Amino acid sequence: MWHEEIITIEQLSYRILIAKKDSILRDRWFDLFGWYPKEQKQHYSQYAQIYKESLAKFGEEKFKNYANSRSLRAYHTAAIDDPKLDSLKQVANYPMTHMANYVPSVTTNGEYGLVVPGHHHLHC
Template structure:
Protein backbone atom coordinates (compact mmCIF):
# COMPACT_ATOMS: atom_id res chain seq x y z
CA UNK A 1 0.00 0.00 0.00
CA UNK A 2 1.32 3.48 -0.93
CA UNK A 3 1.77 6.09 1.74
CA UNK A 4 1.38 9.76 0.89
CA UNK A 5 3.11 12.45 2.94
CA UNK A 6 0.33 14.97 2.68
CA UNK A 7 -3.26 15.09 1.58
CA UNK A 8 -4.07 17.96 -0.79
CA UNK A 9 -7.62 19.16 -0.76
CA UNK A 10 -9.55 20.69 -3.64
CA UNK A 11 -9.52 24.11 -1.91
CA UNK A 12 -5.73 24.09 -1.83
CA UNK A 13 -5.55 23.21 -5.52
CA UNK A 14 -7.94 26.05 -6.35
CA UNK A 15 -5.83 28.43 -4.31
CA UNK A 16 -2.63 27.37 -6.11
CA UNK A 17 -4.32 27.88 -9.48
CA UNK A 18 -5.51 31.38 -8.47
CA UNK A 19 -2.01 32.32 -7.29
CA UNK A 20 -0.42 31.02 -10.49
CA UNK A 21 -2.89 32.90 -12.69
CA UNK A 22 -2.36 36.08 -10.63
CA UNK A 23 1.41 35.85 -11.15
CA UNK A 24 0.92 35.64 -14.91
CA UNK A 25 -1.60 38.49 -14.84
CA UNK A 26 0.80 40.67 -12.85
CA UNK A 27 3.62 39.88 -15.28
CA UNK A 28 1.42 40.78 -18.26
CA UNK A 29 0.27 44.03 -16.63
CA UNK A 30 3.85 45.02 -15.89
CA UNK A 31 4.83 44.26 -19.48
CA UNK A 32 1.91 46.29 -20.79
CA UNK A 33 2.06 49.34 -18.48
CA UNK A 34 5.48 49.58 -16.81
CA UNK A 35 8.11 47.98 -19.02
CA UNK A 36 8.99 51.37 -20.53
CA UNK A 37 10.27 52.63 -17.18
CA UNK A 38 13.58 50.74 -17.12
CA UNK A 39 14.54 52.04 -20.59
CA UNK A 40 13.61 55.61 -19.65
CA UNK A 41 15.59 55.30 -16.43
CA UNK A 42 18.69 54.12 -18.32
CA UNK A 43 18.38 57.04 -20.73
CA UNK A 44 18.03 59.59 -17.92
CA UNK A 45 20.94 58.15 -15.93
CA UNK A 46 23.16 58.17 -19.01
CA UNK A 47 22.77 61.97 -19.16
CA UNK A 48 23.82 62.60 -15.56
CA UNK A 49 27.52 62.99 -16.30
CA UNK A 50 26.91 65.71 -18.89
CA UNK A 51 24.42 67.52 -16.62
CA UNK A 52 26.91 67.53 -13.74
CA UNK A 53 29.70 68.72 -16.06
CA UNK A 54 27.52 71.61 -17.25
CA UNK A 55 26.61 72.46 -13.66
CA UNK A 56 30.28 72.47 -12.65
CA UNK A 57 31.06 74.82 -15.51
CA UNK A 58 28.08 77.07 -14.76
CA UNK A 59 28.36 77.35 -10.95
CA UNK A 60 32.10 76.96 -10.46
CA UNK A 61 34.26 74.85 -8.20
CA UNK A 62 33.19 76.23 -4.85
CA UNK A 63 29.39 75.95 -5.19
CA UNK A 64 29.38 72.69 -7.14
CA UNK A 65 31.95 71.19 -4.77
CA UNK A 66 29.68 71.98 -1.83
CA UNK A 67 26.71 70.45 -3.67
CA UNK A 68 28.67 67.33 -4.67
CA UNK A 69 29.85 66.81 -1.12
CA UNK A 70 26.38 67.43 0.34
CA UNK A 71 24.59 64.87 -1.85
CA UNK A 72 27.64 62.56 -1.89
CA UNK A 73 28.13 62.36 -5.62
CA UNK A 74 30.31 59.56 -6.90
CA UNK A 75 33.83 60.76 -7.76
CA UNK A 76 33.37 60.21 -11.50
CA UNK A 77 30.49 62.71 -11.44
CA UNK A 78 31.87 65.16 -8.91
CA UNK A 79 35.05 65.94 -10.80
CA UNK A 80 38.07 67.47 -9.11
CA UNK A 81 37.10 70.76 -7.49
CA UNK A 82 39.14 73.14 -5.39
CA UNK A 83 36.84 72.38 -2.45
CA UNK A 84 37.77 68.70 -2.68
CA UNK A 85 41.46 69.54 -2.87
CA UNK A 86 41.27 71.72 0.25
CA UNK A 87 39.43 68.98 2.15
CA UNK A 88 41.97 66.33 1.08
CA UNK A 89 44.81 68.58 2.22
CA UNK A 90 43.18 68.98 5.62
CA UNK A 91 42.69 65.22 5.98
CA UNK A 92 46.27 64.51 4.94
CA UNK A 93 47.72 66.76 7.63
CA UNK A 94 45.71 65.87 10.72
CA UNK A 95 47.50 67.10 13.79
CA UNK A 96 48.16 64.63 16.60
CA UNK A 97 49.05 67.31 19.15
CA UNK A 98 46.13 66.26 21.32
CA UNK A 99 48.24 63.22 22.37
CA UNK A 100 50.99 65.41 23.81
CA UNK A 101 51.16 64.93 27.56
CA UNK A 102 48.74 62.01 27.47
CA UNK A 103 48.67 59.96 30.67
CA UNK A 104 47.10 56.60 31.30
CA UNK A 105 43.94 56.62 33.33
CA UNK A 106 44.18 55.29 36.85
CA UNK A 107 42.02 52.21 37.33
CA UNK A 108 40.96 50.28 40.38
CA UNK A 109 41.77 46.83 38.98
CA UNK A 110 45.41 47.57 38.13
CA UNK A 111 45.02 47.55 34.32
CA UNK A 112 46.65 50.61 32.90
CA UNK A 113 46.11 51.89 29.44
CA UNK A 114 42.56 50.61 29.09
CA UNK A 115 40.98 53.72 27.68
CA UNK A 116 38.44 54.01 24.91
CA UNK A 117 39.98 54.53 21.44
CA UNK A 118 37.82 57.61 20.93
CA UNK A 119 39.63 59.28 23.79
CA UNK A 120 43.03 58.27 22.46
CA UNK A 121 42.53 59.32 18.84
CA UNK A 122 40.56 62.19 17.40
CA UNK A 123 37.46 60.72 15.78
CA UNK A 124 35.44 62.82 13.37
Protein backbone atom coordinates in the same frame (compact mmCIF):
# COMPACT_ATOMS: atom_id res chain seq x y z
CA MET B 1 3.05 7.81 0.15
CA TRP B 2 2.79 10.21 3.06
CA HIS B 3 -0.44 11.96 3.92
CA GLU B 4 1.26 15.37 3.53
CA GLU B 5 2.15 14.55 -0.08
CA ILE B 6 -1.45 14.07 -1.17
CA ILE B 7 -2.91 17.11 -2.93
CA THR B 8 -6.66 17.42 -3.14
CA ILE B 9 -8.58 18.76 -6.13
CA GLU B 10 -9.41 21.92 -4.15
CA GLN B 11 -5.75 22.55 -3.36
CA LEU B 12 -4.76 21.97 -6.96
CA SER B 13 -7.45 24.29 -8.32
CA TYR B 14 -6.43 26.95 -5.77
CA ARG B 15 -2.78 26.71 -6.87
CA ILE B 16 -3.82 26.99 -10.52
CA LEU B 17 -5.96 30.04 -9.70
CA ILE B 18 -3.07 31.73 -7.88
CA ALA B 19 -0.70 30.98 -10.77
CA LYS B 20 -3.16 32.51 -13.25
CA LYS B 21 -3.67 35.61 -11.11
CA ASP B 22 0.08 35.98 -10.73
CA SER B 23 0.50 35.82 -14.48
CA ILE B 24 -2.29 38.35 -15.02
CA LEU B 25 -0.84 40.75 -12.45
CA ARG B 26 2.66 40.41 -13.92
CA ASP B 27 1.33 41.19 -17.40
CA ARG B 28 -0.69 44.13 -16.10
CA TRP B 29 2.33 45.55 -14.27
CA PHE B 30 4.42 45.22 -17.41
CA ASP B 31 1.75 46.97 -19.49
CA LEU B 32 1.37 49.83 -17.01
CA PHE B 33 4.87 50.23 -15.60
CA GLY B 34 7.21 48.29 -17.89
CA TRP B 35 8.55 51.53 -19.30
CA TYR B 36 9.77 52.76 -15.90
CA PRO B 37 13.08 50.84 -15.49
CA LYS B 38 14.27 51.86 -18.96
CA GLU B 39 13.35 55.50 -18.40
CA GLN B 40 14.95 55.50 -14.96
CA LYS B 41 18.19 54.09 -16.37
CA GLN B 42 18.19 56.67 -19.15
CA HIS B 43 17.46 59.46 -16.64
CA TYR B 44 20.26 58.43 -14.28
CA SER B 45 22.71 58.05 -17.14
CA GLN B 46 22.35 61.78 -17.84
CA TYR B 47 23.57 62.84 -14.38
CA ALA B 48 27.27 62.61 -15.24
CA GLN B 49 26.82 64.77 -18.34
CA ILE B 50 24.73 67.33 -16.44
CA TYR B 51 27.35 67.59 -13.68
CA LYS B 52 30.12 67.93 -16.27
CA GLU B 53 28.24 70.78 -17.99
CA SER B 54 27.54 72.44 -14.63
CA LEU B 55 31.23 72.26 -13.74
CA ALA B 56 32.16 73.91 -17.04
CA LYS B 57 29.44 76.56 -16.71
CA PHE B 58 29.82 77.58 -13.05
CA GLY B 59 33.45 76.74 -12.29
CA GLU B 60 35.14 74.52 -9.76
CA GLU B 61 34.45 76.54 -6.62
CA LYS B 62 30.68 76.81 -7.09
CA PHE B 63 30.47 73.19 -8.19
CA LYS B 64 32.40 72.09 -5.08
CA ASN B 65 29.97 74.01 -2.89
CA TYR B 66 27.03 72.41 -4.70
CA ALA B 67 28.60 68.96 -4.46
CA ASN B 68 29.19 69.37 -0.73
CA SER B 69 25.69 70.68 -0.07
CA ARG B 70 24.09 67.83 -2.04
CA SER B 71 26.56 65.17 -0.85
CA LEU B 72 27.34 64.06 -4.37
CA ARG B 73 29.20 60.82 -4.84
CA ALA B 74 32.95 61.15 -5.19
CA TYR B 75 32.59 59.73 -8.68
CA HIS B 76 31.09 63.04 -9.84
CA THR B 77 33.59 65.29 -8.07
CA ALA B 78 36.72 63.28 -8.89
CA ALA B 79 37.36 65.46 -11.94
CA ILE B 80 38.18 68.42 -9.67
CA ASP B 81 39.72 66.51 -6.73
CA ASP B 82 42.79 64.46 -7.61
CA PRO B 83 42.99 62.76 -4.17
CA LYS B 84 39.41 61.53 -4.60
CA LEU B 85 40.24 60.21 -8.05
CA ASP B 86 43.27 58.36 -6.67
CA SER B 87 41.25 56.88 -3.82
CA LEU B 88 38.54 55.73 -6.25
CA LYS B 89 41.18 54.01 -8.36
CA GLN B 90 42.57 52.28 -5.27
CA VAL B 91 39.14 51.03 -4.23
CA ALA B 92 38.40 49.82 -7.75
CA ASN B 93 41.62 47.78 -7.77
CA TYR B 94 41.30 46.43 -4.22
CA PRO B 95 42.41 42.77 -4.16
CA MET B 96 39.95 40.22 -2.85
CA THR B 97 42.60 37.67 -1.86
CA HIS B 98 41.38 37.66 1.74
CA MET B 99 38.29 35.76 0.55
CA ALA B 100 40.34 32.90 -0.95
CA ASN B 101 40.24 30.72 2.19
CA TYR B 102 36.50 30.96 2.81
CA VAL B 103 34.67 27.69 2.34
CA PRO B 104 30.96 26.90 2.48
CA SER B 105 29.73 25.64 5.81
CA VAL B 106 28.50 22.12 6.15
CA THR B 107 24.74 22.10 5.63
CA THR B 108 22.18 19.57 4.58
CA ASN B 109 21.54 21.26 1.26
CA GLY B 110 24.90 22.96 0.70
CA GLU B 111 23.37 26.33 -0.17
CA TYR B 112 24.78 28.49 2.62
CA GLY B 113 28.29 29.82 3.07
CA LEU B 114 30.07 30.82 6.24
CA VAL B 115 31.90 34.08 6.72
CA VAL B 116 33.38 34.70 10.14
CA PRO B 117 31.82 37.82 11.75
CA GLY B 118 34.02 40.89 11.96
CA HIS B 119 35.40 42.15 15.26
CA HIS B 120 32.73 44.87 15.43
CA HIS B 121 30.04 42.18 15.75
CA LEU B 122 31.64 40.76 18.88
CA HIS B 123 31.12 43.86 21.03
CA CYS B 124 27.49 43.18 21.87
